[in-house]
Amino acid sequence: MTDQPKTIVFDVNETLSDMSSLADAFDAEGLPPLTARVWFGGILRDGFALTVTGDNRAFSDVAKDSLQRLCADMLGSGNHTAAVDNILGTLTSLPVHDDVVPGVAALAELAELVTLSNGAASVAEGLLARAGIRSHFAELLSVADAAAWKPGTSAYGYAAMERGRQPAEMLLVAVHPWDIHGAHRAGLRTAWINRTGGAYPTYFDAPDLEAGSLPELVEKLPAG
Known part of the structure; x- marks a missing residue:
């Protein structure tokens, strides 16, 4: 250059x-801390897939939907609204x-x-x-x-x-x-x-x- x-x-x-505090947010909700990185990588993967197919969905939509399904898979059936909100709140208030x-x-x-x-x-x-x-x-x-x-x-x-x-x-x-x-x-x-x-x-x-x-x-x- x-x-x-x-x-x-x-x-x-x-x-x-x-984004290191995301691991603590996952841990606080009973999810393995390393899952935070897996979740974020999945957001990017799905966003890239939508890009390839000519779609453009909001990052927040992909993040929330994937997190809801992750919580259901790992924490079992039930209402996980609070866990999802707490983790997404951490994501949007990082240092x-x-x-x-x-x-x-x-x-x-x-x-x-x-x-x-x-x-x-x-x-x-x-x-x-x-x-x-x-x-x-x-x-x-x-x-x-x-x-x-x-x-x-x-x-x-x-x-x-x-x-x-x-x-x-x-x-x-x-x-x-x-x-x-x-x-x-x-x-x-x-x-x-x-x-x-x-x-x-x-x-x-x-x-x-x-x-x-x-x-x-x-x-x-x-x-x-």
């Missing part, structure tokens, strides 16, 4: 939000990762910032407001207003159109390799935030940049 992007596009779930506040503040000095989430823009609004960094973002975008979920190409095209940019002028920042792959195929530049030190999948297009945190990403971007 030889020049700075004009717009930095952030994924929200897991990239900005710290940001420790590196997000300083990283976003520094990145805002370099480029316009926006979000692009498979979830609702209102969830991103709450997350950033609680962290005190909402003012750094020019716009909070959701695929609810696009033709499909990420990593569908049209989702990234929607973000470029909304901001009046060419895809190559934008940098997607995400922890999910599938998001990096989709953005690359749509013509965006990409930065993979690898907080865990894991290996990047060999079957996805590689990111343009890799960093262990958002402040580290700032150091890897070209000087203005």
Whole structure:
């Protein structure tokens, strides 16, 4: 990457939000803590399946329906409304990762910032407001207003159109390799935030940049 992007596009779930408290929420309802990750992965799987078939259902609809069925399967028959509400409440009131506040503040000095989430823009609004960094973002975008979920190409095209940019002028920042792959195929530049030190999948297009945190990403971007 030889020049700075004009717009930095952030994924929200897991990239900005710290989802570790979901395991505690599952445990509090009598569900194995590791089930939280399985449930969230299932939301993405089903959302991607809907994208392939040309459908675009709200993230919250997929999340709630799948959680209701999961509770019924694991907790038995009965009314699980309270458990579902408590877990979904945790999902929509998560904190940001420790590196997000300083990283976003520094990145805002370099480029316009926006979000692009498979979830609702209102969830991103709450997350950033609680962290005190909402003012750094020019716009909070959701695929609810696009033709499909990420990593569908049209989702990234929607973000470029909304901001009046060419895809190559934008940098997607995400922890999910599938998001990096989709953005690359749509013509965006990409930065993979690898907080865990894991290996990047060999079957996805590689990111343009890799960093262990958002402040580290700032150091890897070209000087203005």
